[in-house]
Amino acid sequence: MDWTASLQGLVGGVLIGLSAVWLMGTMGRIAGISGIVGNLITQRPKGDSAWRVTFVLGLISGPLLLMVLGGGFGNVANAPGAVIGEPAGGVVLMLVAGLLVGLGTGLGSGCTSGHGVCGIARLSTRSIAATVMFLITAIITVYVVRHVIGGGA
Template sequence: MDWTSNLQGLFGGILIGISATWLMATLGRVTGISGIAGTLVTARPKGDSAWRAAFLAGLVTGPILLVLAGGDLGNVVNEPNEIIGDPAGGVLSMLIAGLLVGVGTGLGSGCTSGHGVCGLARLSPRSMAATGTFLLSAVVTVYVARHIVGGGA
């Protein structure tokens, strides 16, 4: 068992919890990435975009700073010298997947970070239903990909 990966996951989870709590305590906002990003590019209250831009910039610059400091991004690659590997299904399938995620977050009124982290912590029935749907969809997707499409990997 690789304890380093477990500790990295634990530390990352703690940071996610702290950031969600901090945003709720200081601004009264839920840490839902789709809502933060979507509201940044659409209509929003005046003066509400600075924290959204800073939050999204942190999501992008955090991993970059980690790599520059000599850390790694975990097990996202197949080769030791790569930072991020090629998309498993090709670029077109990744674009389609991203589009479907965007449509899904719109239909579900949020994403896994908003519903799964913040909504469950607030005991929101809507978030409980959404998170259950996310998990069920993931189970079905893995089953279909491995046992029907992929031939039983």
């Protein structure tokens, strides 16, 4: 067992939890990435974009800082020094998958960070149901891609 990866996951999970609690405690906002980014794009002139921009910059700068400090990006790349691994199904499939995730977050009124981290912590039955659906969809998708289509190990 790779304890380093487990420790990194634990630390990352704690930091995600702390940031969600901090955002809720200080601003009364839920740390749902799709809502933060979506409202940043669609409601720019409303006046509350500064915290949204700061939150998104934190999401981007955290991994970049870790990489500069020599921590790498974990196990996403197969080659030392690589920023990220090659998409498993190709770039087109990744673009389609990204668009489908965006569509799903719109239909589900949120994403795994909003529902899975913040909603479940608030014991929201709607968020629990949404997170269960996210997981079922992910399991089915992996099964179909790996075993029906045959696109990965």
